[in-house]
Amino acid sequence: MRHxxxxxxxxxxLAASIDEAPGTxxxxxxxxxxxxxxxxxRGMAILAQKVADAGYPVFRFDRRGIGDSEGANGGYTASAPDIAAAIAAFRQAAPGLTRIAAFGNCDAASALLLHQPLALDALILANPWTYDDDCSDEDGQHEPALPPASAIRARYLARLKDPKSLLRLLKGEIDVRKLLRGLSALGKSAPPAVPDxxxxxxxxxxxxxACPATILLATGxxxxxxxxxxxxxxxxxVERLDSPSHSFAGKDAEWLADRILAILAA
Known part of the structure; x- marks a missing residue:
């Protein structure tokens, strides 16, 4: 039952929801x-119900300044007190708990990493956010302004293998200068991360x-x-899904739920 x-x-x-279940x-x-x-x-609400139906209690919350919660929105980098308070509230609401795993997608995954140590027993980190700029769209989703170089390289390689693209090149319908700039990046490796x-x-x-972690990636x-x-x-x-869905929408939701349930059962 959800409360x-x-x-x-x-x-x-802070506002929260708990899906009750008998598990510890x-x-x-x-x-x-x-x-x-x-x-x-409603992807996380649906996920919570599936996990609770499998016997594991689930706790969700709105951090400060979001949704039904009071306070100022300091973003994911300032969310350590919110997460710590949520862990304590979860334990109070479900006193039978002996183990808590935390799941976060995008900058929520990054927050769980950055704010260690937390009173958690496992981390499930999906599509962690690595950009230093904030590119949230109107739905609160993060979306980088440009694809990473690896994605650009993959796109050019796919085009080179496509007979239709080769035909367009022969017909002069493709900008050769742009193509050459893209090809020049094919052999380059990604630069190391800048300090800080x-x-x-x-x-x-x-x-x-501070605890075991699993990374889930939608490789597209x-x-x-x-x-x-x-x-x-x-x-x-690291577990990978051949999908472009950042939030594991549609049929990908089953894959996500299965991975999470396997980690909870371990």
Whole structure:
């Protein structure tokens, strides 16, 4: 059964939802971007119900300044007190918990990494955000302004293998100068992350993980592609889905739920 509740965080009242279940392992869902706790197209609410139906209690919340919560929105980089308060509220609402895993997509995944150590037993990090700029769209979703170089290279390689593209080239319908600039990038490797950049800070966080972590990547998503290109986490399990869906929408939601349930059951 789903209940609405609230909890305090540095003088602000934060809105939350808990999907009750008998299990002693729970899932804490951290919202990405400026999303409310239900997620894009209610994706996180649907995920919570599936996980709870499998026997695991689930806790979601709106961080300060988002949705039904009070306070100022400081973004994901200032969300450490919100997450810590949510963990405590989850334990109070479900006193039988002995283990909590946290799931975050996009900058919520980055927040879970940056704000370690937290009182968590496992991290599930989907399509972590590595860009230093903030490109949230009107739905609160992060979207980089340009695809990473790896995505550009992959696109040019695909075009070179496409007979229709070759025919367009022969007909003079393709800008040869742009093509040559793209081809020049094919053999170049990605530069190392700049010190103090978000990507470098995430790599440092991976190196000192306080609990086991699993990375989930939709390999056709720009954010995931940028993570692959700029971060090199060692000794961290990575699972990949051939999909462009940043939020694991549609049929990809089943894959996401299955991965999360497997981690909760471990």
């Amino acid at each position: 609405q509740l609230s909890f305090a965080c540095e003088g602000a009242s 392992t729970g899932l804490l869902i951290i919202s990405g971007g400026n999303e409310i706790r239900s997620g894009a197209h 950049s978000l990507a470098a800070r995430l790599d440092a966080a991976f190196a000192k993980l 998503d720009r954010t995931a592609q940028a993570f692959i290109e700029t971060c090199q986490p060692a000794d961290v399990k």
